[in-house]
Amino acid sequence: MPSSSLRRERLVPARHLVVKVGTALLTRDADEGPGLDTEFIAALAKQIGTLSKQGYEITLVSSGAVGAGCVELGVEKRPEDVAELQAAAAVGQRRLMTHLHDALKPYGLRVGQLLLTRHDFDDRERFLNIRNCVTKLHELGCLPVLNENDSVAVDEIRFGDNDLLAALTTNALAAEALILLTTVDGLLDDDGKVVDLVENIQEQIGLVRTEGSSWGRGGMSTKLESARLVTEAGEVAVIAHGREKNVLLRLMKGEKLGTCFLPSERKLDSRSRWIGLTKRPDGTLSVDTGASAAVVDNGKSLLAKGITDVTGRFERGSLVVVRDPQGREIGRGLINYNSDETRSIMGLDSDRFAERLGRPGFTEVIHRDNLVVMASTATH
Template identity: 45%
Template sequence: MTASRARLNGTRRWVIKVGSSLVTAKGAGLDHAAIADWCAQIAGLRRAGLQVVLVSSGAVAEGMARLGLRKRPAILHELQAAAAVGQMGLVRAYESAFDTHSLRAAQVLLTHEDVADRDRYLNAQGTLNSLLDFGVVPVVNENDTVSTDEIRLGDNDTLGALTVNLIQADVLVLLTDQDGLFDADPRINADAKLVSEAELTDARLSAMAGDSKGEYGRGGMRTKLAAAHTAARSGASTLIAHGRLPDVLLRLHAGEALGTLLKPAQSVMAARKRWIAGQLQVRGKLVLDDGAVRVLREQGRSLLPVGVRSVEGAFQCGELVSCVDLQGREIARGLCRYDADDARRIAGARTEEIAQRLGGPGEPEMIHRDNLVLVG
């Protein structure tokens, strides 16, 4: 057992995500036996002193099975209808399974809007923390019934990582139908080797991660790697393991070398910066000169208008924008203190020139350092 694996036994909060291919047995309805097994393991983790949030896929796939649909609907409202039907069965299955272990479960449906709006983010955070304090196991899912963005683009790997940031969990567990992250695609390369442990700063990881080929799941290894980076903002480690292994959760907690352990290398972000970094809808773009890029990366200072070469998009004051270098590489994200029109007026301006260009007083920073997060 490595030192990194041994430390897992001393953690206090886990977020566990179970994928659609596991929950629904490749689309053939819910696998109640598997759900009961994971819930029994979570009960064991609870007895060991862990607080657990479960992020479960499967609503759309279960709805497809209940409605007799063989292919994932392409029409948005049909997809939402499948999610609505499937969510009923998914929640009932978890409630029944946890009840046999005298554990209460709670359904929590989130959208990206819930993490984009600061007040709603803090409210979701407070609700989840209260549920954990009550000894409840929150079962979190995307609100696919009403949220168009998540159905088209979202995945529960990302939702699991954002939940880690919400509650400052120690570990994100991604249960999948693969043994973990391999150095090559094991489906086509018999010599592929499992990566047991790796630092998230290892540049080779991106080349190893591929996309999902499954009809029911949407999250391949690439999304799992991205989720691990998101979870690392809270200092959390990420475990990727096969969800069908006997007692997989209990064995991971004990430090057994199963799956892949991805270790964070960065320092823990402040709570507000974690919220900013977790925003998924960028409203505009600021192109920075080389001097501004150096100041952000090396000195951690605010972004001033003088370092902005050009402004793209239509955004309001306080909305999220991406900061890129002259080659188009993203450097940072932050909440802009100006709307797009005023940002264009003052782009390249020195501090003493801002009032003249605006026709009145303005803020000295385009993005204050407290509202800016490096991402590149």
């Protein structure tokens, strides 16, 4: 599909957008003096206000709290100490929200803030509550602004970058499009030219640039992974330069800006998005060729007979990754056995489960209703 067709058919008709803005866009260059770039924030607010009046529902994922806090606290570079990072975020989040509030007020939009950790998406109930809260904020005429809760997040629960938060939010809301605004024109090829359309994200990994700003944590690799999570669910993603004049308005008119990512043909429902693309796995099952074909090509449940290896410690109901004989991830699912039980019955027919476990067991290790196959591997 040509990029122009994809944009016209999938991006332009989208009405619920998740827009992510990085720290490098929200803060001024070093030679301009430290602080938030209020001119950029005003321009962004004007675009959001215009689109809102046109009937779009926009959810903003915003970085910049640490950078804004460091400026107010007189810290010249991003701290490495966790407590200092948390303090800077606590100060900066208030400063950032004040600027957004003031910039959006002329357009009749209020601002609602959600500070989240990775655990909020791992838990199914919290995952649904995020969607319910954002939906209500839209109904009340507010712009939902989401950010990682840097003031309490620690290494085990932090997103690592708000690109991932934006992707998880897109899937939680079932928004039709994710727009990642950054300081480059899009994904660049080996000649430094913008890749207009990406049909297979995995094939583009070698094109990733590793440069990053001194304030932000992300890079093109996290943006590609975020685009993958969204396109796997059947939605469109775009990476574009945030300082391109009226970039949001032009994108939503179908103009060829940045890099557009082709979505899979299927659209996952909310539960499948949570299982396959959101909740973090607790273990891994390796399977043989027959089991891989049954799961991927025929949509079957995963049986113990085809399992060749089990890694990790997990309980019944945990999320596990399923890998084929080549080590490729082919799916994720909620398992009916804990890790010790799974090791005990792997390779066996179900009529031997009672003998091995000392009790009756489930025929399926992962039932097909609790198993999500990756779109990149599915052939049906």
